[in-house]
Amino acid sequence: MSQNDPAVAPETSIAHDPREDGWKRRVALLLAGQAFSLLGSSIVQYALWWWIVLESRTGASMLFATLFGVVPQAIVSMFGGPMADRYNRKILIMLPDLIIAAVTVFLSVSFALGWANLAVIFAVLFIRSAGGGIQMPAVQSFIPDVTPTGKLLRVNSIYGVINSANMIVAPAIAAVLINMVPLWSILLVDVTTAVIGVGFVALIRVPAKRQMETTTDDGRTKAASDAAGESLPDGPLPLAVLKRTFADVKNGFTYAMGRPFLKGVILxxxxxxxxxxxxxxxxxxxMTREYEGIDLNLGFVNLTTASDKLAANELGLSIGMLLGGALMSAFGSKLLRGARTQMLMVSFGIAMVGVTVIGLGIASNLLAYLVIDVLNGVASAMCVSPMRTIMQSESDESMTGRVFGLDNTFATFGMPLGMLIFAPLADVISIAWVFIAGGLLTLPVAWYVLYLTRRGVSART
Structure with missing residues (x-):
């Protein structure tokens, strides 16, 4: 049963929440640790991708880099979610960082000795991506363990600001380093930040959990802590663990799809x-088709080359997400009280993402495009923070990891699947119409989330 469910007994709702004590210190340690870990990982990720581009200059190598860097995380997240529900989330946050640091040291040594090649890099990208599939659900489900329910939206918004700031800072640092020092030394940046990040997380003292109840399929209740103590199915140990993991994935899907609010944010x-x-x-x-040969003088910078315009595009989106996250952090917790208003914000944010994507396709000039690009980033941030908060506050403590694992898998696969459709389409019709089509198709998604919101509210009354 959700902590926000009105059916919770009055005495439970007014009981002292151990998470209220010293929560700012715990959250600060967690966010600082994630900021360091994310920064180092992103710097190295950019450096590796750029090295692959500069050395191979082939589309096939970039395709494999994308597959090894994205797909493992999407697949592993399905199983990382149940792991976050059954095992120590704090350990699941720290352990992948340490493993990734170890394989990054190995890659650094291989570059220093001169025997690194694409196969070694792809293997390291695979391990790094798989580690993210375990770590991401653990981080997202660990936040409500150390944060009072009423502060979740604010903390998630700050986490979004950190992610957006990283999108601005990491490529800039990577660009400077790759022109100054050899790649093997850049790789050690990730090792250093990973150790610092793990150190911050290790200092967190997780508050004792209150007895929480969860509802089984037949309507009975049991303590959430019982889930971790469930016996394994019969058979050899590896097979038994595998069976239980797949059962966890199935149960998580059934659980999330059976609750309108969770179903709304995940889909x-x-x-x-x-x-x-x-x-x-x-x-x-x-940029290359619609704005080739079109310069834009912003006063402080003159955008003339394709790389200038692409950098401005990325920067505009990141600044928009940074602004949106800051706004949600400052005002979201005050204005979006309760799951219903947060769901309405998710629906509105998705609609605005669709509108701004349409705007990118019909922008009359480059300046208008960049302004809309910033607004697109703001709209994206307005979606993400309430989405995370809904998944944390509307999930049983024993199911939070599975919910986030499911969301991460679906969202991660959504982009490459969309590319399989939209990328070939861009060679058949005007690229502007691809943006317009994508934006128009997003508007029914906002309506669907609104529909599920109304269903969820009706089910509670």
Missing amino acids: GDAFTCFMSVAPMNLTLLL
Whole structure:
């Protein structure tokens, strides 16, 4: 049963929440640790991708880099979610960082000795991506363990600001380093930040959990902590663990799809990535086809080359997400009280993402395009923070990891699947119409989230 469910007994709702004590210190340690870990990982990710581009200059190598860097995380997240529900979430946050640091040291040594090649890099990208599939659900489900329910939206918004700031800072640092020092030394940046991040998380003292109840399929209740103590199915140990993991994945899917609010944010996130985020990855084509030879003097910088315009595009989106996250952090917790208003914000945010993607396709000039690009980033941030908060506050403590694992898998697969449709389409019709089509198809997604919101509210009354 959700902590926000009105059916919770009055005495439970007024009981002292151990998470209220010292929560700011715990959250600060967690966010600082994630900021360091994310920064180092992103710097190294950019450096590796750029090295692959500069050394191979082939589309096939970039395709494999994308597959090894994205697909493992999407697949592993399905199983990382149940792991976050059954095992120590704090350990699941720290352990992948340490493993990734170890394989990054190995890659650094291989570059220093001169025997690194694409096969070694792809293997490391695979391990790094798989580690993210375990770590991401653990981080998202660990936040409500150390944060009072009423502060979740604010904390998630700050986490979004950190992610957006990283999108601005990491490529800039990577660009400077790759021109100054050899790649093997850049790789050690991730090792250093990973150790610092793990150190911050290790200092967190998780508050004792109150007895929480969850509802089984037959309507009975049991303590959430019982889930971790469930016996394994019969058979050899590896097979038994595998059976239970797949059962956990199935139960998590049934659980999430049976609750309108959770279903709304998970499917809303996935379909938005499919309809809108996929076309956004075609901005390279849009810039080269629609704005080739068109300069823009902003006063402090003159955009003349294709690389200038692409950098401005990425920067505009990141600044928009940074502004949106800051706004949600400052005002979201005050204005969006309760799951219903947060769901309405998710629906509105998705609609605005669709509208701004349409705007990118019909922009009359480059300046208008960049302004709309910033607004698209603001709209994206307005979606993400309430989505995370809904998944944390509306899930049983024993199911939070599975919910986030499911969302991460669906959303991660949504973008490449969308690219399979929109990328070939861009060679058949005008690239502007691809953006318009993606934006228009996103609007029904917002309506669907609104529909599920009304269903969820009706079910509670």
